[in-house]
Amino acid sequence: MSAIGPEIERLIQLLAKLPGLGPRSARRAALDLLKKREVLMEPLALALTDAARAIKTCEICGNLDTASPCALCCDPRREGRVLCVVEDVADLWALERAGVFKGRYHVLGGALSALDGITPERLNVGSLIDRAKQGVEEIILAMNATVEGQTTAHYLLDALAETGVKVTRLAHGVPVGGELDYLDEGTLSAAFKARRSL
Amino acid sequence: MSAIGPEIERLIQLLAKLPGLGPRSARRAALDLLKKREVLMEPLALALTDAARAIKTCEICGNLDTASPCALCCDPRREGRVLCVVEDVADLWALERAGVFKGRYHVLGGALSALDGITPERLNVGSLIDRAKQGVEEIILAMNATVEGQTTAHYLLDALAETGVKVTRLAHGVPVGGELDYLDEGTLSAAFKARRSL
Ligand SMILES: [Zn+2]
Ligand SMILES: [Zn+2]
Numbered sequence: 001m002s003a004i005g006p007e008i009e010r011l012i013q014l015l016a017k018l019p020g021l022g023p024r025s026a027r028r029a030a031l032d033l034l035k036k037r038e039v040l041m042e043p044l045a046l047a048l049t050d051a052a053r054a055i056k057t058c059e060i061c062g063n064l065d066t067a068s069p070c071a072l073c074c075d076p077r078r079e080g081r082v083l084c085v086v087e088d089v090a091d092l093w094a095l096e097r098a099g100v101f102k103g104r105y106h107v108l109g110g111a112l113s114a115l116d117g118i119t120p121e122r123l124n125v126g127s128l129i130d131r132a133k134q135g136v137e138e139i140i141l142a143m144n145a146t147v148e149g150q151t152t153a154h155y156l157l158d159a160l161a162e163t164g165v166k167v168t169r170l171a172h173g174v175p176v177g178g179e180l181d182y183l184d185e186g187t188l189s190a191a192f193k194a195r196r197s198l
Numbered sequence: 199m200s201a202i203g204p205e206i207e208r209l210i211q212l213l214a215k216l217p218g219l220g221p222r223s224a225r226r227a228a229l230d231l232l233k234k235r236e237v238l239m240e241p242l243a244l245a246l247t248d249a250a251r252a253i254k255t256c257e258i259c260g261n262l263d264t265a266s267p268c269a270l271c272c273d274p275r276r277e278g279r280v281l282c283v284v285e286d287v288a289d290l291w292a293l294e295r296a297g298v299f300k301g302r303y304h305v306l307g308g309a310l311s312a313l314d315g316i317t318p319e320r321l322n323v324g325s326l327i328d329r330a331k332q333g334v335e336e337i338i339l340a341m342n343a344t345v346e347g348q349t350t351a352h353y354l355l356d357a358l359a360e361t362g363v364k365v366t367r368l369a370h371g372v373p374v375g376g377e378l379d380y381l382d383e384g385t386l387s388a389a390f391k392a393r394r395s396l
């Protein structure tokens with residue numbers, strides 16, 4: 001592709017690595033950025049640099065924020081005795097958008113998967129058990145309703161047994177095979193309200 | 199969305215402006231970037247900054263390159279007496295990927311559209327007529343096979359009449375309603391070979 005110089009080529013290659021952008025849409029995006037240098041390209045470069053510098057992983061819950069512990073962990077209005085365990089920060093964002101949960105979170109960083117070699121050691125399980133032992137009264141397992149998510153929930157139920165903390169999971173309402181991040185507020189709210197003891 | 203700080207919020211908003219990324223996929227992309235800071239986020243910020251600084255619009259043909267005139271305009275191996283007129287740099291890239299044209303290009307910067315208020319004055323038409331008068335023997339109109347593209351081709355045919363230069367258009371092979379950037383090399387090659395005089 002001699003017509004595309006190395007600078008644009010490199011930009012296209014990196015854009016194509018973003019989820020949702022294939023090679024063709026990456027080319028379109030690169031071209032669009034080059035046409036909107038001042039209103040889009042330079043601001044995006046700056047936003048990326050700023051976020052890369054500023055954003056930390058919360059040492060307590062695994063959330064992403066400018067501070068560690070994060071704003072959610074530091075918020076005194078949130079109920080510290082109830083933990084909601086999610087696979088990913090995207091799920092935390094989805095629950096916060098729905099505004100259905102006012103306790104604290106624990107981000108596992110994924111779900112167990114034999115296929116992808118995701119073992120319990122690669123997830124934030126140890127820190128969850130440590131937190132469970134520190135005055136927590138309920139742990140809500142808000143895994144995705146996928147095979148991996150449900151496998152993870154069962155694993156966590158066993159792992160948390162020693163702590164004696166009540167463990168619940170989201171109610172039916174999360175569609176089978178569905179991912180939290182896709183759900184509307186009503187569904188998320190119903191699933192929270194009807195959560196059951198495991 | 200109190201859980202998402204202003205830095206991430208800004209990043210999501212800018213990513214959502216890229217063609218092909220909606221609000222949800224922009225959130226996914228932002229999260230993916232934050233997880234891959236060193237291998238994706240910082241390199242992308244750098245690639246954007248580099249490209250924004252380095253890339254110019256070619257003063258002759260409208261192509262994007264680190265130099266103006268661009269590498270295609272300066273390449274002595276390319277046939278300077280044949281011009282291929284395209285709507286957009288993406289179309290130039292598509293033709294270069296296919297490797298079916300060895301002349302020079304002229305990028306209009308869009309197509310005529312009454313609906314979008316794209317008049318001839320907003321396209322690089324004047325510079326095309328100037329170039330046509332400087333030893334050009336054939337002008338290939340490689341517009342998209344859309345209403346706007348064909349309207350533009352007809353307009354250019356009239357506008358170029360005064361120059362006496364032979365004007366051709368791409369042959370059937372470009373599907374009706376289709377855009378060049380979507381086509382495979384075979385189709386583009388066939389369309390080039392069977393181009394007809396207008
Ligand atoms: Zn936190
Ligand atoms: Zn040029």
